[in-house]
Amino acid sequence: MTNVMEQLNQEQLAEVKRQMEIYTQGVQEIIPTEELEAKVAKSILENRPLKIKLGLDPSAPDVHLGHTVVLNKMRQFQENGHIIQLLIGDFTGKIGDPTGKSVARKPLTDEEVKHNAKTYFEQFGKVMDMDKVELHYNSEWLSKLNFEDVIQLAGKITVARLMERDDFEERIALGKPISLHEFFYPLMQGYDSVELECDIELGGTDQHFNILMGRHFQEKFGKEKQVAMLMPLLEGLDGVEKMSKSKNNYIGIDEAPQEMFGKAMSIPDELMNKYFELITDFTPEQNESIKRDLESGKLHPRDAKMLLGKTIVRMYHDKEAAEKAEQHFVSVFREGSVPDEIPVAEWKGNKESSVVDLLVELQLLSSKSEARRMIENKGVKINGEKVEDTRAEVSLTDGLIVQVGKRKFKKIKM
Known part of the structure; x- marks a missing residue:
């Protein structure tokens, strides 16, 4: 890393610092941070964009703000000219990711995969410029592997390493079965990174093990290792559980403006800074200013929520809809009146x-x-x-x- 940094002029060094401030904001863990900085520096020196991977098994097509934590980070890379590699796990989706599961997940059919993937594309377009996204399906390479290839792939990792997964350890301790094919899920996800030759892979903290498999297999295949960037899981409107449609504590990005705004006003005060940092398009400086004002009492939590609600509606609808949603909330909830426009x-x-x-x-x-x-x-x-x-x-x-x-x-x- 030092050699790369030494080759940069002052303007380039300033650009590395600027990008790193953006990329590190709100991230739970970077493995390792110095490699991320080195990759950013090298991309600037060589005028070569980085490849940023996000892997998805399209099993739940309703996107909510919890999903956008990772998507917003992808957007930040995209805005700086880097390449977004959106990988749809149409092959791995038939197996199902065992992460966090006490039992194996039901495999998806081809029709379910295609339907869910299409829905993801439509909804992701509200966060990123999908015209500039590389779309990949891992069946492109995984379906072509013969049995000898699979055996060789399996030979590049030990059973002990696979058993480090918390969910596998827990299931064995509880006497619950683990099918052999489940061990191949992290192998396949790691091999995806080999094929895509990605520089960085993003995911939630629950994807820690799977994303590190990318680094492991890239090294085994003689490739430059990817950096793992793990984003925190966003608590829902209840302030306790991870945002989830099944928990009914979510804000969907396809919801009506008034519904979005109203839900935002119910976010617990203690989560305000986290929401601003993870799900808005504010700069690090803007978020830091909001945090200071909240702590000093200059900004009332209610007013911060009003700003957050308007921001969310503006991001997923438009500025006019955000203004109307705010006016509706003030009219109905503060003044107790019936709104002018009723379905x-x-x-x-x-x-x-x-x-x-x-x-x-x-x-x-x-x-x-x-x-x-x-x-x-x-x-x-x-x-x-x-x-x-x-x-x-x-x-x-x-x-x-x-x-x-x-x-x-x-x-x-x-």
């Missing part, structure tokens, strides 16, 4: 309905049991009046306004 639902059914059936029919709640719970928790209003009886009936009239919680409204059109 209209045409009603063609009976003019009398139970409130429970009405809530489900209007898709304000997903089930009758959920509707009853919401009524019991005093979270349902008809024309501004709270509904307190789960057996209540309502006469439907043109212009009737149904409200669930603080953010969901529907206006009946007969």
